[in-house]
Amino acid sequence: MSQSKYAECIKACIECAHACEHCADSCLSESDVTKMAECIRTDRDCSQMCWTAAAYMSRGSQFIPEICRICAEICEACAAECEKHNMSHCQACAKACRKCAEECHKMTGVHV
Amino acid sequence: MSQSKYAECIKACIECAHACEHCADSCLSESDVTKMAECIRTDRDCSQMCWTAAAYMSRGSQFIPEICRICAEICEACAAECEKHNMSHCQACAKACRKCAEECHKMTGVHV
Amino acid sequence: MSQSKYAECIKACIECAHACEHCADSCLSESDVTKMAECIRTDRDCSQMCWTAAAYMSRGSQFIPEICRICAEICEACAAECEKHNMSHCQACAKACRKCAEECHKMTGVHV
Amino acid sequence: MSQSKYAECIKACIECAHACEHCADSCLSESDVTKMAECIRTDRDCSQMCWTAAAYMSRGSQFIPEICRICAEICEACAAECEKHNMSHCQACAKACRKCAEECHKMTGVHV
Numbered sequence: 001m002s003q004s005k006y007a008e009c010i011k012a013c014i015e016c017a018h019a020c021e022h023c024a025d026s027c028l029s030e031s032d033v034t035k036m037a038e039c040i041r042t043d044r045d046c047s048q049m050c051w052t053a054a055a056y057m058s059r060g061s062q063f064i065p066e067i068c069r070i071c072a073e074i075c076e077a078c079a080a081e082c083e084k085h086n087m088s089h090c091q092a093c094a095k096a097c098r099k100c101a102e103e104c105h106k107m108t109g110v111h112v
Numbered sequence: 113m114s115q116s117k118y119a120e121c122i123k124a125c126i127e128c129a130h131a132c133e134h135c136a137d138s139c140l141s142e143s144d145v146t147k148m149a150e151c152i153r154t155d156r157d158c159s160q161m162c163w164t165a166a167a168y169m170s171r172g173s174q175f176i177p178e179i180c181r182i183c184a185e186i187c188e189a190c191a192a193e194c195e196k197h198n199m200s201h202c203q204a205c206a207k208a209c210r211k212c213a214e215e216c217h218k219m220t221g222v223h224v
Numbered sequence: 225m226s227q228s229k230y231a232e233c234i235k236a237c238i239e240c241a242h243a244c245e246h247c248a249d250s251c252l253s254e255s256d257v258t259k260m261a262e263c264i265r266t267d268r269d270c271s272q273m274c275w276t277a278a279a280y281m282s283r284g285s286q287f288i289p290e291i292c293r294i295c296a297e298i299c300e301a302c303a304a305e306c307e308k309h310n311m312s313h314c315q316a317c318a319k320a321c322r323k324c325a326e327e328c329h330k331m332t333g334v335h336v
Numbered sequence: 337m338s339q340s341k342y343a344e345c346i347k348a349c350i351e352c353a354h355a356c357e358h359c360a361d362s363c364l365s366e367s368d369v370t371k372m373a374e375c376i377r378t379d380r381d382c383s384q385m386c387w388t389a390a391a392y393m394s395r396g397s398q399f400i401p402e403i404c405r406i407c408a409e410i411c412e413a414c415a416a417e418c419e420k421h422n423m424s425h426c427q428a429c430a431k432a433c434r435k436c437a438e439e440c441h442k443m444t445g446v447h448v
Contacts, residue, residue: 014350014390021394028152033145040140040152045285047394051387052276054350058357058383061269062301066294074287126238126278133282157397159282163275164388166238170245170271173381175410182402189398252376257369264364264376 006057009068009103013057016075016093016100017050023082023093030087039081039090046078050100057107065108072104118169121180121215125166128187128205128212132159135194135205142199151193151202158190162212169219177220184216230281233292233327237278240299240317240324244271247306247317254311263305263314270302274324281331289332296328342393345404345439349390352411352429352436356383359418359429366423375417375426382414386436393443401444408440 079097191209
């Protein structure tokens with residue numbers, strides 16, 4: 001993909017969006033979905049913002065610092081929720097969220 | 113909003129997207145979420161396609177007939193799922209889905 | 225649509241998203257598109273964030289204040305750009321952006 | 337990312353979405369944007385459908401065959417438009433579109 005200064009962050013956003021979509025779907029297949037409700041909600045919010053951030057970065061938008069700031073915030077909230085659950089999809093999602101938050105933080109001070 | 117030939121369909125898509133987002137969130141607050149899993153899944157798929165179709169119509173895309181065809185199909189599947197459940201959010205969502213499917217069908221033969 | 229505390233803001237976001245999609249497409253049909261490049265860019269960024277904010281509000285997300293803060297910021301930038309151009313699609317878009325920014329600002333302190 | 341049967345197609349969709357976002361932005365920086373109007377339009381439609389298809393596949397949606405069918409169609413139209421232009425961003429985008437169309441076609445008969 002792109003060799004731009006956003007390449008690593010785009011990659012982390014896409015990995016995170018993918019992990020969140022997969023985690024939400026896997027949560028819906030658990031034997032007790034009721035206790036996964038909050039995880040499904042944060043997965044939904046996080047995946048949408050990560051896909052969105054990837055799009056803004058792909059076109060070099062002037063709003064990348066602001067988008068990455070909110071994306072990092074939502075990723076951290078989603079990671080905190082996923083970390084409460086032992087299932088491998090939640091643990092993998094938490095890890096992708098932490099990585100994405102880290103990469104997004106680096107973009108918040110980027111000069112575009 | 114727009115006075116275009118798409119105005120009614122855009123409106124129905126937005127009402128449906130909104131109803132699906134709300135229904136999915138309400139399903140996640142039910143006492144037994146497990147039995148709502150399939151409804152949450154179709155709500156997710158349906159809301160995303162309805163927001164998407166509204167965007168394509170808002171900009172007068174050349175792909176409106178194709179987008180509206182798949183949107184109608186997903187709306188019908190979501191309506192069929194929602195109709196299985198008595199909760200008012202599911203019943204309201206089913207109604208919005210049926211209306212949206214009807215309006216989308218009208219667009220599939222539109223000359224753009 | 226919804227009778228929720230978000231109803232007015234959702235409506236303003238959707239009107240703005242629609243206006244931005246339409247404005248970008250209309251700019252692409254102007255006789256000199258080159259001078260509309262920045263307007264097309266901000267329209268694109270603004271429509272995407274407005275659709276996104278409408279989705280977060282429709283499901284009552286915990287991140288509504290943050291989403292509405294960035295949405296207001298992008299709307300104001302898009303309004304400022306559109307106001308430079310005399311075409312009716314740009315003037316109408318600027319107006320929708322200003323209204324949306326105003327409604328989004330009201331949501332940034334909302335207790336969810 | 338995922339080791340699923342969708343992995344290659346998700347990857348192609350994301351590469352294509354990224355290329356289309358970048359191509360549209362680059363077209364807006366050309367000296368004569370007027371002649372790029374149609375390319376910017378198809379880039380916009382194609383990027384949105386590719387991001388959307390990547391999301392549906394990431395969560396293993398039941399509608400993957402239908403989504404991939406329309407995604408392939410839009411990719412082919414976008415490739416045909418981009419191929420008319422000599423700029424490297426258009427040529428790279430056309431290539432990403434053709435690859436994505438090919439991968440999406442493989443998914444249209446997938447048993448989910």
